[in-house]
Amino acid sequence: xxxxxxxxxxxxxxxxxxxxxxxxxxxxxxxxxxxxxxxxxxxxxxxxxxxxxxxxxxxxxxxxxxxxxxxxxxxxxxxxxxxxxxxxxxxxxxxxxxxxxxxxxxxxxxxxxxxxxxxxxxxxxxxxxxxxxxxxxxxxxxxxxxxxxxxxxxxxxxxxxxxxxx
Numbered sequence: 001x002x003x004x005x006x007x008x009x010x011x012x013x014x015x016x017x018x019x020x021x022x023x024x025x026x027x028x029x030x031x032x033x034x035x036x037x038x039x040x041x042x043x044x045x046x047x048x049x050x051x052x053x054x055x056x057x058x059x060x061x062x063x064x065x066x067x068x069x070x071x072x073x074x075x076x077x078x079x080x081x082x083x084x085x086x087x088x089x090x091x092x093x094x095x096x097x098x099x100x101x102x103x104x105x106x107x108x109x110x111x112x113x114x115x116x117x118x119x120x121x122x123x124x125x126x127x128x129x130x131x132x133x134x135x136x137x138x139x140x141x142x143x144x145x146x147x148x149x150x151x152x153x154x155x156x157x158x159x160x161x162x163x164x165x166x
Contacts, residue, residue, distance in 0.1 A: 001049055013055075018032055
C-alpha cells in the first residue's frame with residue numbers, strides 16, 4: 001500500500017472505525033485514541049495490510065485489543081490507588097433514549113456487545129465476525145441471539161401494553 005493509498009484508506013475508514021469502537025467501548029475519546037493508535041501501528045505494516053486483504057478488520061481488531069488493554073490497566077490502577085475524590089464537572093444531561101440504550105448495552109457481556117456491534121454497526125457477516133474474533137460461527141450466532149433477546153427485554157417500554165389478539 002503506497003503512502004497515498006494509505007492516506008485515502010485512512011480518510012475513508014477513520015470515522016467509521018471510530019464509531020464502531022465507540023459503540024464497543026461506550027467512550028468516544030477512548031475510541032478515538034485507540035483507533036488512532038491502531039492506524040499508527042498499521043502505517044508501519046501498510047505493505048502487509050494490502051496483502052492480507054482486510055486492513056479495516058485488522059485495524060478494528062488492534063483497536064479493540066488496545067481498548068481492552070487500556071481498560072485493564074485503568075482497572076488495576078484504580079484497584080491499587082483507590083478512587084480519588086475530585087470534583088465532577090457540570091455537563092448537560094444526555095438524551096434519555098441514549099442513556100437507556102447505553103445502559104442496556106453496558107449490561108450485556110462484553111463479547112455479546114462486541115458481536116452485536118460488529119454485526120449491526122460494522123455490517124459484518126457471522127463468518128467475518130468469527131474470523132475477526134477467533135470464535136466459532138455457532139458461538140457468534142449464540143451471542144447474537146442472546147444479545148438481541150437481552151436488548152429487547154431491557155429496552156421494552158413498560159408503559160406500553162401489548163394489544164390483545166383480536
